[in-house]
Amino acid sequence: MDxxxxxxxxxxxxxxxGRVDTSTxxxxxxxxxxxxxxxxxxxxxxxxxxxxxxxxxxxxxLATAKKLKTPGDKFGLCSLTPxxxxxxxxxxxxxxxxxxxxxxxxxxxx
Numbered sequence: 001m002d003x004x005x006x007x008x009x010x011x012x013x014x015x016x017x018g019r020v021d022t023s024t025x026x027x028x029x030x031x032x033x034x035x036x037x038x039x040x041x042x043x044x045x046x047x048x049x050x051x052x053x054x055x056x057x058x059x060x061x062l063a064t065a066k067k068l069k070t071p072g073d074k075f076g077l078c079s080l081t082p083x084x085x086x087x088x089x090x091x092x093x094x095x096x097x098x099x100x101x102x103x104x105x106x107x108x109x110x
Contacts, residue, residue, distance in 0.1 A: 002049075011042040011074070015104060017049030019055030026047045029060045035068055036064075041073045044106050048079035053087050065096060078106045 001018035012035045020028055035043055043064070061077070068075040076098040080088070085086075088094050100106035 001029060003028065004030065005035065007040075009093040009109055010040070011044060011107055012040045012108075013044045013046055015046040015049065015080060019054075020050055020060070021052065021054040022056040023024065025054070025056035025060050028057065028107050032060070032064050036067055041068060041070075042110055043075050044100075044103065044110075045077050046079050046103055047065065047077055049083055050081060050084050053084050058087075058091055058093065061093070075108050078099055078103050094096065 001016065001020060001024040003017075004015045006013045006015070014028075014031060014035070016028065018024065032043060032045075045061075065075055077088075078100040079102055080099060085094075085099075088097070088099070098106075
């Protein structure tokens with residue numbers, strides 16, 4: 001799994017490529033927490049390159065959502081592949097997370 005981080009005027013976009021599973025989820029969590037610890041409170045995960053997400057990856061998403069729930073915070077997912085969207089739907093997570101079709105549409109409202 002590879003993670004590329006881009007600052008879009010204070011909005012952090014983490015583009016994730018590869019599988020988010022038990023072995024790679026800790027690296028994703030570390031990358032997200034690094035931004036939160038640096039005071040970045042608007043985080044968008046671009047999952048256009050993610051082909052698979054396990055329960056370990058879902059746990060990271062939940063933990064992040066819990067950390068970013070104060071007024072002014074933003075957390076969302078964009079560009080989900082059909083496979084990942086299916087897993088999120090089956091887990092009931094589509095009602096928990098804000099999911100955007102594209103990065104541009106997500107950041108437009110932030």
